Amino acid sequence: MESLFDRPQSGERAVxxxxxxxxxxxxxxxQEFEMLVDSAGAQRLGVVKASRxxxxxxxxxxxxxxxxxxxxxxxxxxxxxxxxxxxxxxQERNLEKELCCRVLxxxxxxxxxxxxxxxxxxxKLQVELAQLEHLSTRLVRGWTHLERQKGGxxxxxxxxxxxxxxRRLLRARVKHIRERLVKVRKQxxxxxxxxxxxEMPTVSLVGYTNxxxxxxxxxxxxxxxxxxxxxxxxxxxxxxxxxVPDLGAVILADTVGFIRHLPHKxxxxxxxxxxxxxEADFLLHIVDxxxxxxxxxxxxxxxxxxxxxxxxxxxxxxxxxIDLMGDFAPRIDRDDDGIARAVWLSAQTGAGTEMxxxxxxxxxxxxxxxSTLCLPPSLSAVRAHCYGLxxxxxxxxxxxxxxLLQVRMPRKAxxxxxxxxxxxxxxxxxxxxxxxx
Numbered sequence: 026m027e028s029l030f031d032r033p034q035s036g037e038r039a040v041x042x043x044x045x046x047x048x049x050x051x052x053x054x055x056q057e058f059e060m061l062v063d064s065a066g067a068q069r070l071g072v073v074k075a076s077r078x079x080x081x082x083x084x085x086x087x088x089x090x091x092x093x094x095x096x097x098x099x100x101x102x103x104x105x106x107x108x109x110x111x112x113x114x115x116q117e118r119n120l121e122k123e124l125c126c127r128v129l130x131x132x133x134x135x136x137x138x139x140x141x142x143x144x145x146x147x148x149k150l151q152v153e154l155a156q157l158e159h160l161s162t163r164l165v166r167g168w169t170h171l172e173r174q175k176g177g178x179x180x181x182x183x184x185x186x187x188x189x190x191x192r193r194l195l196r197a198r199v200k201h202i203r204e205r206l207v208k209v210r211k212q213x214x215x216x217x218x219x220x221x222x223x224e225m226p227t228v229s230l231v232g233y234t235n236x237x238x239x240x241x242x243x244x245x246x247x248x249x250x251x252x253x254x255x256x257x258x259x260x261x262x263x264x265x266x267x268x269v270p271d272l273g274a275v276i277l278a279d280t281v282g283f284i285r286h287l288p289h290k291x292x293x294x295x296x297x298x299x300x301x302x303x304e305a306d307f308l309l310h311i312v313d314x315x316x317x318x319x320x321x322x323x324x325x326x327x328x329x330x331x332x333x334x335x336x337x338x339x340x341x342x343x344x345x346x347i348d349l350m351g352d353f354a355p356r357i358d359r360d361d362d363g364i365a366r367a368v369w370l371s372a373q374t375g376a377g378t379e380m381x382x383x384x385x386x387x388x389x390x391x392x393x394x395x396s397t398l399c400l401p402p403s404l405s406a407v408r409a410h411c412y413g414l415x416x417x418x419x420x421x422x423x424x425x426x427x428x429l430l431q432v433r434m435p436r437k438a439x440x441x442x443x444x445x446x447x448x449x450x451x452x453x454x455x456x457x458x459x460x461x462x
Contacts, residue, residue: 037068037105038067038068038070038101038104038105039062039067039069039070039103039104039106039107040070040071040072040073040094040097040098040101040105040107041058041059041069041071041073041106042073042075042086042094042106042107042108042109042110043055043072043074043075043109044074044075044076044080044109044110045075045076045077046076053109053110053131053285054285054318055072055074057284057285057318059072061134061135061138062107062134064138065134065137067105070097070101071101073093073094073097075087075090080110080116081116083116084116084119084120084123085112085113085116085120091120091123091124094106094124095123095124095125098124098125098126104126104127105126105127105128105129106120106124106127106129107128107129107134108129108130108131109131110130110131111130111131111132112128112130114162114163117130117163118163133159135284136152136155136156139152140153140156146209147206147213150202150209151206154206157195157202158199160195161195225266225273225274225275226276226306226307226435227277227278227305227306227307228275228276228277228278228305228307228308228309228385228389229277229278229280229301229307229308229309230277230279230308230309231280231283231302231308231309231310231326231330231335232283232310232311232322232326232343233282233283233284233311233312233313233322233323233325233326234281234283234284236282236313236316236345237311237313237373238282238311239279240345240372241309241311241343241345241370241372241378242277242279244372244375244378245267245277245378245381246277264277264278264279265277269382269385269386269389270386272382272385272386272389272390272393273415273416273433278301278302278305280299280302281299283325283326284325285322285325299329299333299335300333302330302333302335302338303334303335303338305335306339306389307338307339307340307388307389308338308339308340309340309341309381310340310341310342310343312343312344312345313345313346314344314345314347314350315347315350339388341365341367341368341384342358342366342368343367343368343381344367344370345371345372346371346372346373347369347370347371347377348371348373348374348376353369354369355368355369355370355376355377356368356377356380357369357383364387364388365383365384365387368380368381393434393435393436394432394434394436395418395431395432395433396431396432397429397430397431397432398411398428398429398430398431399423399428400429400430401427401428402427404446404448405428406446407448408430410442410445410446411430411432411434414434414442416432416433416434417430417431418431418432418433419431
């Protein structure tokens, strides 16, 4: 009788499989796949390539390629075979029977990288939720020991199978994680509302993974967010307050990088994190300027932004890594109306970051009010309020003892101040002062 096949444990020595399909929707990039494997910490032993018109329903690849793959696994004593494609549960199981080693698909690989990168409580919960939902589709005939009835003295009879037990425990764990995520997301929403009340604009960094978002974030904020030449080096969102010259305080948010064919389960799991981009006042779309896949990467990011309903947020393109392009000077690209649409810079060297500050000033400063207020002593509360908003640019006094306050603040905050103290612009502005939009 043929022995039952138990699913092996995963390992670090990997053989890769990359298939070329004629349909664009099924095509994946081999170089990006190899970077994903390296980011996961696996040792690449070899790559098996093939071309097919469509996936094999049973094994995804043909029987000939399976035999070739099995020989390679045996020759290199590989622990795992990783496919650069999404496999069905049955295909994954059949391949493991044929190859006698662990088989992982593209989705499982990305989930593993996310699990390694998660640092915050929310990030770990989101990764675990995505992993469990992915695992739930692979419980059916995934492990033979899960199909055996519980046995032993006193335990025989119509008990539930181990597979049914695991399904029940998995559902309970998923429900528990969802409940905890609801609480975490409420806290994130409270923080977001507090920033809106403080009238500080939020600028979110988005872009393809490894485009240099975290390096630019560190350059602008003088923070120490982990940045490395690998995919998904940063997973958890990080928010910092920065001071932009002539604009004031701005909240800068660094978010998870995007990737082509980002698994839908990950988009769902990280929807709350990605909302930092949807709720932002402005987006900086970071692009690796020297990448051969630059235009396709831009398209992939725009697809995810559309999926999370962030495609309507005003944005500017940031073409990064110009230090790798030879004698290329930083510049600002503008449209026919003179509006800045792109900035070419280097986050690594800092070249061009002052131009980014200029663009932020232009694009976010349009809703600002600048005025010189003439405040008699009876309106000292207004003076304190302006200082509380960090809106005071300068202060002097006239011969009558009035305080002349030079202020700059968002128009919404200006309107709220007038309403709160029952004032009007004529009463507030010094003679000859202008309110600039």
